[in-house]
Amino acid sequence: SQTIHQWPATLVQPVGSPLSLECTVEGTSNPNLYWYRQAAGRGLQLLFYSVGIGQISSEVPQNLSASRPQDRQFILSSKKLLLSDSGFYLCAWSGHNSPLHFGNGTRLTVT
Amino acid sequence: GENVEQHPSTLSVQEGDSAVIKCTYSDSASNYFPWYKQELGKGPQLIIDIRSNVGEKKDQRIAVTLNKTAKHFSLHITETQPEDSAVYFCAASMGANFGNEKLTFGTGTRLTIIP
Numbered sequence: 001s002q003t004i005h006q007w008p009a010t011l012v013q014p015v016g017s018p019l020s021l022e023c024t025v026e027g028t029s030n031p032n033l034y035w036y037r038q039a040a041g042r043g044l045q046l047l048f049y050s051v052g053i054g055q056i057s058s059e060v061p062q063n064l065s066a067s068r069p070q071d072r073q074f075i076l077s078s079k080k081l082l083l084s085d086s087g088f089y090l091c092a093w094s095g096h097n098s099p100l101h102f103g104n105g106t107r108l109t110v111t
Numbered sequence: 112g113e114n115v116e117q118h119p120s121t122l123s124v125q126e127g128d129s130a131v132i133k134c135t136y137s138d139s140a141s142n143y144f145p146w147y148k149q150e151l152g153k154g155p156q157l158i159i160d161i162r163s164n165v166g167e168k169k170d171q172r173i174a175v176t177l178n179k180t181a182k183h184f185s186l187h188i189t190e191t192q193p194e195d196s197a198v199y200f201c202a203a204s205m206g207a208n209f210g211n212e213k214l215t216f217g218t219g220t221r222l223t224i225i226p
Contacts, residue, residue, distance in 0.1 A: 006154075043218040044155070044200065090154050099145060100214055102154035 002027035006091045006103030013110055019064075019078040021106050023091030026072065031093040033074040034100070035066055038088040050074060086110045113138040115203050117217025124191050125225050132220045134201035135183040141203040144184045145214070146175060149198045159186070188222075196224045 006023045013019060025031050035047040046059045048066035056066050063082050067075045074091055091103040114137040124130045136144075142163040147155035161168045161175045161184065168175050172191075177184040188195055198221050202214040 044216040046213065049213060092154075099157055099160060101157065102147075104154045105152075107152075 002093070002095075002098065002101070004091060004093055004101060004103040006106060008106055009104065010107045011109070013081050013108065015083055015110055016080050019076070019081050019085070019108070021076040021089055021091075021108075023074045023076075023103060024072055025093045028072070028093070028095050028098065030071060031095050031098075033068060033072075034092040034094075035064075035074065035076050036090040036092060036102075038090060038105075040087070044090070048076070081110045083110050113141055113203055113205075113215040115201060115215050115217045117201050117220060119220060120218065121221045121223070123223045123225055126191055126193060128191055130186075130188045130191055130195070130222055130224075132186045132199055132201070132222070133183060134185070134203075134217050135181075136203040136215075137182070138203070138205065139179075139182060140205045143204045144175070144177060145202050146173075146186045147200045147202065147216075149200065149219075151197075155200055191224045193224050193226055196222060198222070 003026045032051050034049045036044045037047055038044050048056055048058055050056050050068045053068050053071055064078050086109050089106045089108055092100050094100045115134055117134045145160035146158050148158045149155040159170050159173050159175050161177050163179055166177055172189045174187040198219045200219050201217040204214045
């Protein structure tokens with residue numbers, strides 16, 4: 001069966017510091033990969049999605065970037081965090097015969 | 112692009128009663144409608160989904176209905192239990208298969224089951 005791993009679970013970072021969140025998927029090949037952000041009490045905003053290695057589409061211009069160095073690895077990064085980057089970040093995957101599945105998220109607090 | 116509206120934003124139901132959450136979508140080309148349940152501190156989990164060639168789908172105490180003409184779909188939970196308390200999200204997308212679909216989510220409904 002397929003599993004998705006996302007880490008860390010929680011992170012507190014100062015303004016201006018860099019960010020790297022990692023997500024890996026097991027048990028499937030060539031998945032579509034996604035990064036979502038969920039602000040407190042709000043809905044799910046799609047940030048990036050990827051259909052293959054090195055192929056990244058950005059949905060919302062902002063202070064973040066994404067990379068896919070391997071088939072089942074998706075990384076969310078920032079060079080300098082802003083206070084507004086605080087939120088709950090969710091990695092997700094889908095496949096040809098598999099609907100969207102989310103990881104357990106990373107709660108990021110920028111102080 | 113697609114726009115999904117979800118109501119109500121909060122819902123309190125006595126244990127054992129039924130709960131109904133409704134969503135409307137704007138793009139008539141949408142053909143896939145999943146529902147996700149998010150417990151506190153966790154990622155959303157898919158609980159049921161429906162495609163536009165089906166009007167209703169049931170899975171034990173959970174059912175989803177779809178009205179393509181009116182462009183709305185609903186989640187029905189019967190015999191509610193305390194563990195049903197969570198935030199529920201509806202979503203919509205178009206596409207021939209799961210892999211190429213980008214979901215547009217509703218804003219969520221916080222369901223509280225009162226013991």
